[in-house]
Amino acid sequence: MPRPSDSDTLKDIIALTKYTMGFVPFTFIDFIDIILVAAIMFWIYRATRGTNAPYIISGIIMIYLMWVVVRTLNMELLSNILGQFVSVGVIALIIVFQPEIRRFLQMIGMRQKRFNFIARIFNRNDNTSVTIIAPIVQACREMSAHKTGALIVIGRQSDLRLITEGGIAIDAKISTPLLENIFFKNAPLHDGAVVIEGDRIVAAKCILPVTQSDVPKSYGTRHRAAIGMSEISDAIILVVSEETGGISIAHGGTIHRDIAPDQLANLLQRHFGANRQKDRHATMGS
Ligand SMILES: Nc1ncnc2c1ncn2[C@@H]1O[C@H](COP(=O)(O)OP(=O)(O)OP(=O)(O)O)[C@@H](O)[C@H]1O
Numbered sequence: 401m402p403r404p405s406d407s408d409t410l411k412d413i414i415a416l417t418k419y420t421m422g423f424v425p426f427t428f429i430d431f432i433d434i435i436l437v438a439a440i441m442f443w444i445y446r447a448t449r450g451t452n453a454p455y456i457i458s459g460i461i462m463i464y465l466m467w468v469v470v471r472t473l474n475m476e477l478l479s480n481i482l483g484q485f486v487s488v489g490v491i492a493l494i495i496v497f498q499p500e501i502r503r504f505l506q507m508i509g510m511r512q513k514r515f516n517f518i519a520r521i522f523n524r525n526d527n528t529s530v531t532i533i534a535p536i537v538q539a540c541r542e543m544s545a546h547k548t549g550a551l552i553v554i555g556r557q558s559d560l561r562l563i564t565e566g567g568i569a570i571d572a573k574i575s576t577p578l579l580e581n582i583f584f585k586n587a588p589l590h591d592g593a594v595v596i597e598g599d600r601i602v603a604a605k606c607i608l609p610v611t612q613s614d615v616p617k618s619y620g621t622r623h624r625a626a627i628g629m630s631e632i633s634d635a636i637i638l639v640v641s642e643e644t645g646g647i648s649i650a651h652g653g654t655i656h657r658d659i660a661p662d663q664l665a666n667l668l669q670r671h672f673g674a675n676r677q678k679d680r681h682a683t684m685g686s
Pocket residue numbers: 549550551590591592593606607608609610619620621622623624625640641642643644
């Protein structure tokens with residue numbers, strides 16, 4: 401019996417591909433579709449990392465695949481039972497993922513102000529270390545020494561209106577005495593977070609979203625709120641612990657605890673220096 405040659409095999413593959421493509425036409429839109437689904441799945445993975453959500457998603461996918469299999473095999477009873485699970489699946493998803501969905505909506509609400517080039521050019525402050533960093537670091541140093549609890553959000557590119565609108569508007573130039581006064585125990589505005597944008601204290605008494613990630617049990621709500629805020633925005637969040645006087649800095653979903661005031665000044669310099677360089681590149685590019 402003659403053995404099929406390589407060219408025969410190739411012809412068979414081409415024929416099979418054409419046959420399959422006849423049933424399932426693959427267009428450019430399909431390609432975009434697949435890329436978007438992959439991007440959404442990657443985002444869901446990143447947003448739910450560290451939570452129980454990936455396990456729940458795997459469970460839902462398993463139920464769905466079982467349902468597809470039993471339906472194909474015409475197993476009526478099992479198919480009906482699993483079908484009920486699948487049909488209420490969307491509602492179950494909304495209930496189970498309520499915190500993640502809320503975080504996603506907040507993230508959309510805090511979209512980057514990256515198209516606001518003109519405002520950024522005119523708002524750029526080359527004296528950042530004198531006008532912003534020094535008074536904040538000094539306030540943290542003092543509050544740390546007196547064990548005054550504080551939560552300070554330093555805005556960068558993310559739009560923080562969703563947060564500031566829930567607080568008390570202040571709109572005053574940053575100064576060490578003002579920050580200390582706000583957080584002074586029993587002062588009317590000491591509860592919640594202060595939000596700083598540019599060289600101004602925009603609002604106080606702001607409520608921040610608390611992280612849903614797995615953090616050590618020793619972290620109280622103030623530290624959890626700092627991490628939560630850093631997960632949904634590019635802001636830098638400073639915490640002074642009322643319990644220990646320790647200073648922490650949260651950024652990009654992680655928190656560094658027990659930072660010395662001098663180290664804090666260096667870290668802020670680095671963040672704002674990098675920001676200014678990024679602005680410069682963006683301005684040159686635009
Ligand atoms: N979601 C939030 N948004 C803004 N501020 C918050 C939030 N949750 C808690 N806080 C602030 O944190 C204070 C409570 O801090 P708590 O003792 O629970 O946290 P902690 O992380 O242990 O901080 P500390 O080390 O200062 O005790 C509240 O009085 C309030 O001012």
